[in-house]
Amino acid sequence: MLKSMRQRPGKTHGNETGELALxxxxxxxxxxxxxxxxxLGIGDDCALLRPKTGEELAVxxxxxxxxRHFRLDWHPAEAxxxxxxxxxxxxxxxxGARPVAAFLSLGLPRELTRARGKGRAWVDRFLDxxxxxxxxxxxxxxxxxLSESPxxxxxxxxxxxxxxGRALLRRGARAGDGIYVTGRLGxxxxxxxxxxxxxxxxxxxxxxxxxxxxxxxxLYPQPRIAQGLALQRRGLATAAMDLSDGxxxxxxxxxxxxxxxxxVDAATLPIAPGAILEQALHGGEDYELLxxxxxxxxxxxxxxxxxxxxxxxxxxxSSKKPMVTLVSEDGRQALEAKGWExxx
Amino acid sequence: MLKSMRQRPGKTHGNETGELALxxxxxxxxxxxxxxxxxLGIGDDCALLRPKTGEELAVxxxxxxxxRHFRLDWHPAEAxxxxxxxxxxxxxxxxGARPVAAFLSLGLPRELTRARGKGRAWVDRFLDxxxxxxxxxxxxxxxxxLSESPxxxxxxxxxxxxxxGRALLRRGARAGDGIYVTGRLGxxxxxxxxxxxxxxxxxxxxxxxxxxxxxxxxLYPQPRIAQGLALQRRGLATAAMDLSDGxxxxxxxxxxxxxxxxxVDAATLPIAPGAILEQALHGGEDYELLxxxxxxxxxxxxxxxxxxxxxxxxxxxSSKKPMVTLVSEDGRQALEAKGWExxx
Numbered sequence: 018m019l020k021s022m023r024q025r026p027g028k029t030h031g032n033e034t035g036e037l038a039l040x041x042x043x044x045x046x047x048x049x050x051x052x053x054x055x056x057l058g059i060g061d062d063c064a065l066l067r068p069k070t071g072e073e074l075a076v077x078x079x080x081x082x083x084x085r086h087f088r089l090d091w092h093p094a095e096a097x098x099x100x101x102x103x104x105x106x107x108x109x110x111x112x113g114a115r116p117v118a119a120f121l122s123l124g125l126p127r128e129l130t131r132a133r134g135k136g137r138a139w140v141d142r143f144l145d146x147x148x149x150x151x152x153x154x155x156x157x158x159x160x161x162x163l164s165e166s167p168x169x170x171x172x173x174x175x176x177x178x179x180x181x182g183r184a185l186l187r188r189g190a191r192a193g194d195g196i197y198v199t200g201r202l203g204x205x206x207x208x209x210x211x212x213x214x215x216x217x218x219x220x221x222x223x224x225x226x227x228x229x230x231x232x233x234x235x236l237y238p239q240p241r242i243a244q245g246l247a248l249q250r251r252g253l254a255t256a257a258m259d260l261s262d263g264x265x266x267x268x269x270x271x272x273x274x275x276x277x278x279x280x281v282d283a284a285t286l287p288i289a290p291g292a293i294l295e296q297a298l299h300g301g302e303d304y305e306l307l308x309x310x311x312x313x314x315x316x317x318x319x320x321x322x323x324x325x326x327x328x329x330x331x332x333x334x335s336s337k338k339p340m341v342t343l344v345s346e347d348g349r350q351a352l353e354a355k356g357w358e359x360x361x
Numbered sequence: 362m363l364k365s366m367r368q369r370p371g372k373t374h375g376n377e378t379g380e381l382a383l384x385x386x387x388x389x390x391x392x393x394x395x396x397x398x399x400x401l402g403i404g405d406d407c408a409l410l411r412p413k414t415g416e417e418l419a420v421x422x423x424x425x426x427x428x429r430h431f432r433l434d435w436h437p438a439e440a441x442x443x444x445x446x447x448x449x450x451x452x453x454x455x456x457g458a459r460p461v462a463a464f465l466s467l468g469l470p471r472e473l474t475r476a477r478g479k480g481r482a483w484v485d486r487f488l489d490x491x492x493x494x495x496x497x498x499x500x501x502x503x504x505x506x507l508s509e510s511p512x513x514x515x516x517x518x519x520x521x522x523x524x525x526g527r528a529l530l531r532r533g534a535r536a537g538d539g540i541y542v543t544g545r546l547g548x549x550x551x552x553x554x555x556x557x558x559x560x561x562x563x564x565x566x567x568x569x570x571x572x573x574x575x576x577x578x579x580l581y582p583q584p585r586i587a588q589g590l591a592l593q594r595r596g597l598a599t600a601a602m603d604l605s606d607g608x609x610x611x612x613x614x615x616x617x618x619x620x621x622x623x624x625v626d627a628a629t630l631p632i633a634p635g636a637i638l639e640q641a642l643h644g645g646e647d648y649e650l651l652x653x654x655x656x657x658x659x660x661x662x663x664x665x666x667x668x669x670x671x672x673x674x675x676x677x678x679s680s681k682k683p684m685v686t687l688v689s690e691d692g693r694q695a696l697e698a699k700g701w702e703x704x705x
Contacts, residue, residue: 056417060618061531062455062602063419063521068412073400075407078518080466080506111406122424122466122516162424162516172466172506172516174422177407187405258406274404 039130039140040163046148048157054117054178055157064159066118068178074117075177075184077108083169091216094139096236097171098146104261105175106154106240107304111259113185113249114177116242118159119151121173124166143171154242185249185257185308187274194255194309196279196329197316199244202264203292206300208235231291238304243321245306253316257308263301265341266354271307272331272340281329281352283345298343299355383474383484384507390492392501398461398522399501408503410462412522418461419521419528421452427513435560438483440580441515442490444646448605449519450498450584451648455603457529457593458521460586462503463495465517468510487515498586529593529601529652531618538599538653540623540673541660543588546608547636550644552579575635582648587665589650597660601652607645609685610698615651616675616684625673625696627689642687643699 043059050058050065057065068074081101083089092100102119109116129139151158156175208231215221224232241259248254256275260267264281272279288297309331310316316325334340339351387403394402394409401409412418425445427433436444446463453460473483495502500519552575559565585603592598600619604611608625616623632641653675654660660669678684683695 057528057530062452063421063458063528065417065419065456065523065528067417067525070414073409073411074418075409076462076464076504076518076520077407078464078466078504078506078516080468080508080514080516082468082508082510082514085508085510108406112409114407118420120420120422120518122422124424124426124514160420160422162422164424164426164429166426166429166512166514168510168512170424170426170468170510170514172422172424174420174464174518176420179409181411184401184407184409186401 043144043163046144046158048118048159050157050159055159058157058159064118064120066176071181072178073181073184075109075112075114075179076174077105078172078174079104079108081171081173089169091212091221092236094142095146098143098148099150099237101171101173102147102150103238103240103304105173106150106156106242107238107259107261109175109177110241110245110306111185111257112177112179113183113245113257114179115246116154116156117176117178119156119173119175120159121147121161121171122163123161124164124168124170126167126169127165129169154240179249183249185245185254187256187258187271190256190271190275190277190309190331191311192277192331192333193312194331195312195314195327196268196281196331197308197310197325197327198260198264198287198305199241199320199323199325200303200305201287201289201324202260202303202305203296203300204231204234204289205238205302205304206296207289207292208232209302212236231289234289235302238302240304241306241323244323247320248306248308253310253314254308255311257306260303260305260307261301263299263355264307265298265352267307269340269354271309272334275331276334277331278334278338278340278342279329279331280342280344283343285326285328287324287326298352387488387507390488390502392462392503394501394503399503402501402503408462408464410520415525416522417525417528419453419456419458419523420518421449422516422518423448423452425515425517433513435556435565436580438486439490442487442492443494443581445515445517446491446494447582447584447648449517450494450500450586451582451603451605453519453521454585454589454650455529455601456521456523457527457589457601458523459590460498460500461520461522463500463517463519464503465491465505465515466507467505468508468512468514470511470513471509473513498584523593527593529589529598531600531602531615534600534615534619534621534653534675535655536621536675536677537656538675539656539658539671540612540625540675541652541654541669541671542604542608542631542649543585543664543667543669544647544649545631545633545668546604546647546649547640547644548575548578548633549582549646549648550640551633551636552576553646556580575633578633579646582646584648585650585667588667591664592650592652597658598652598654601650604647604649604651605645607643607699608651609642609696611651613684613698615653616678619675620678621675622678622682622684622686623673623675624686624688627687629670629672631668631670631672642696
């Protein structure tokens, strides 16, 4: 813990400098706890959380690695921090949990901790992005660990709370349920392509206004915390998950956990502006919610300002049909589960 | 989460192989939950924990990095897994918490996931070591994340439970309290030196029997869960922490959090066999407990088979004296806080 953040002193012994200076800086920007559910934040061997009566805790961890989940020469440091936290928050949204605390384990090359000229250090800008999103979702940074590392690595742990037995799971769908998504799909994949093009042209730092929306979908995805909470509180969804790896692969997982098959109507897919069908089906990192609702459930068209779209239905599985069928004007075809390739 | 472990599919699309095969393997060895406090383990967007009434949760994260916390050519894979979990369990021991669940975020080079010849894959042996220690302390592996990475990295998250308001903190010591440690000090530092010597001689894989104990102190440290729980339940300690970075640096932290100074009696230090005073004072990674107890408290000489040794006392701070004073036959001197250098 950033003993929490615990230092791993390097060559500067005797006086605690280097990593410790960074730790103190993070401590100053993080939560000390003492009120509400966070009884004790950064500064001891563990953080202490006091859950509310009648609630259970949802826990998720997400590892973000340089050159795999982000590139230092493509992604602004603020976006790397935002995206690392967004991945974890999106997992909480998927189960309908309210965020309680975040923990950050950070491995960093020394040069990313140092200010360059008049500019601020990479890690400061990383924390700007992470903490701005944390504040938006009232999620205190309660601890973590810090180490020097040849490659940048950030593991984010999110802890959320949900009333006992009320968490949205992947396994709850029933045959006949409608399949829904929040927002629009394929925007993050489109944004990543554009970011790559800008980087190839040496313009990753200067983003044309026309690319703003698509790039934001990739660089600053918005975890659907409010939508997940609303689905959970109103009892609208029978199953839910977040779209982190792409609709085709994630829907296949929901099918597997629920023991069902699915049919997706291509014409109904809410494709993000500039994206193509392929990106909406297989592009990952949109961090929208995918959920099912009983046939008779009346769903609003929007939830917290974000659209809800019915894209298909859950059906009984059979050895004669694929797990996910895509129905389009070309007929019915198996929707192959393709994952998003990141930087592999 | 090892959607929990969530795959990041690489170049093998369509059929989920590679990372997913490893994920399925870990799932098979991990906890699915459903009983007790772990309601839901690996397999959904989040794990779900149901805390017991009257308890609060202790949370700690520890990042272990190749070439910083371990070396592939020095450390057996089993020891890397054991040590990664031991660091987190030791944090729970430090606050007197009972382990509830562990989460593992793992970044691995592809070759460490593959069996070599007749031997098992590095990651299998890593999990052997981690899961053996987890079983010893009844700690289910409840989730995590997995990614390909050029360097091996393991972030361990431990969640424990402690009765509300009863956690042992660093800040509770009072002037006049005795200072105690569990077990013996300097063993891990001695073991690391011997491991380095064996590696330099090309014998890291063949350990002479005479080196067993010292090497075990480094390779397989035993987190003092039972001792931390006993101190907490019997109300014996006023403050506590674990010795992860070395007595000199860790005691200075306890002093700072408690707003006090300390005097250590060199003659009373329980130095591990083969270790020298310097290693007992500054060697890290012993994962023994450091705690304080009121002057009138009667402490047993052993707790759960591990010795308790009084090594000094807490005193009022003053601008005229150092934070930690070492008292020996040479007189009184300031004990400089020196950290352990790992592989920096």
